[in-house]
Amino acid sequence: MGKLTAVAVKAALANPGTYQDGDGLFLKVDKRGGASWTLRLQRDSKRQDIGLGSAKLLTLAEARERAGSLRKAVKVERRDVLTERKDEAAAKVTFREAALQYHAENEAGWKSAVYTRQWLAGLENYAFPKLGNQPTGSITAADIIAVLAPIWQEIPETARQVRNRICAVLDYAHAKGWRSTEAPSGSGSLKAGRGLPRQVKARENRKAMPYVAVPSFLTALRRKPSYGKLALELLVLTGTRSQEVRLATWDEFDLEARLWTIPAEHMKRSKAHIVPLSDAALAVLAKAAALKREGAVQVFPGAAGGPMSDMTLLKVLRDMSEPYHVHGFRSALTDWAANEGHPDAVVEAALAHKTPDAVQAAYRRTTYLGTPDQPGQRVRLMAEWGRYCSAAAADSATIVPIGKGRGGK
DSSP: OOSOOHHHHHHHTTSOEEEEEETTEEEEEOTTSOEEEEEEEEETTEEEEEEEEETTTSOHHHHHHHHHHHHIIIIISOOOHHHHHHHHHHTTOBHHHHHHHHHHHHGGGSSOHHHHHHHHHHIIIIIHHHHTTSBGGGOOHHHHHHHHTTTTTTSHHHHHHHHHHHHHHHHHHHHTTSSSSOOOOTTTTTSBTTTBOOOOOOOSSOOOOOGGGHHHHHHHHTSSOOHHHHHHHHHHHHTOOHHHHHTOBGGGEETTTTEEEEOGGGSTTSOOEEEEOOHHHHHHHHHHHHTOOTTOOBSSBOTTSSBOOTTHHHHHHHHTTOOOOTTHHHHHHHHHHHHTTOOHHHHHHHTTOOOSOHHHHHHOOOOSOBOSSSBOHHHHHHHHHHHHHTTTOOOOOOOOOOOTTOOOO
16 A cells, blocks of 8 residues: 555645655655655666656646556566666657757768758758658668659759768668668668769759850749859859858848859858859849748748758759750850950859869959949959840740748749
8 A cells, every 4th residue: 555645645746855756666756846646666676766657747646557557577477677768768759859869969070061951951952842750760771762862863962972871860860779770881872883873974064055045045934033043043153152142141241342252161162252243134033032931041941941952953944845944055155255355364263163283272363343433343243144045035924923731932
């Protein structure tokens, strides 16, 4: 027969202390008002304290019933209840939770802020939609292949990075006791030619649209504006990379000064870059402002409200049956600039390329931006490129408001 009564328990809840009921069951009330039931048992000559739950949720009768079941499990059935509970809790750790914890623990040792952000972005874009809510212990090679298959040939380098990061998270989960095995081996079922097809050998250069085709392409792109189409148009007009456009926030733009200052963390070389804005580029930003969602930070937000996926711009091209690559528009700008006689050094500066000659890099200080009164060569370059790109465009498209549930295409 237990020592406690329902009345005694009610009184104990207002008085911090430890109250024994007998057979190892006791009630503990702390000074902050917390109260819990605990069962103390001996297993293999070792003491085990097993929490039963809050005394504010479990009655005395319910605590005694639960304690009785656990005594039988430990003393009669010889079960390790604490290990079972630990395994049960581990089985609930999702891939997203494991990845975020792995990222938080390791980011301080990674080479740059850009890499740190890109590491997680790859999983957010490709792995989380399918694996995010799945317990780490249940993820198989087939699950990983299902994530990789859609991108394995289209963006092979990214696909391999995603594969390696998924495996790193699963190995981490194994070390934490959240899954019974390490990740499927990259030399086994996840190797090209086994569970995944052999990747087509990558071309040295990404296929670029000829610059003579760019004006008519932009004319078609401007029909029925969406965030994805506007982002791609700004990329074309500014000669920037996909990442720089997708991550762009409104505070990076000084529309009065006609300048876009891209922060170092968004740049490939981790060095801030200033882009002069042409009339055509400013027109794109005006359209984006007209479509702006309340509270949006990104100029071109994704469907979930954060940064746009790195597949969005490529999807715009594929939806328009264009066989070219997003990065190829930088080549189109380069070819056009060469044909128009713009100096190579100015074009390289506009594209934020590293100066290959160490001596030139040491002595070349100019940004070719000039001053508001005397615009530099880069300002003239982008202005002429913008006029060229808009030459075939009447730009008569009607701005269609984008609903909260829509993302860019």
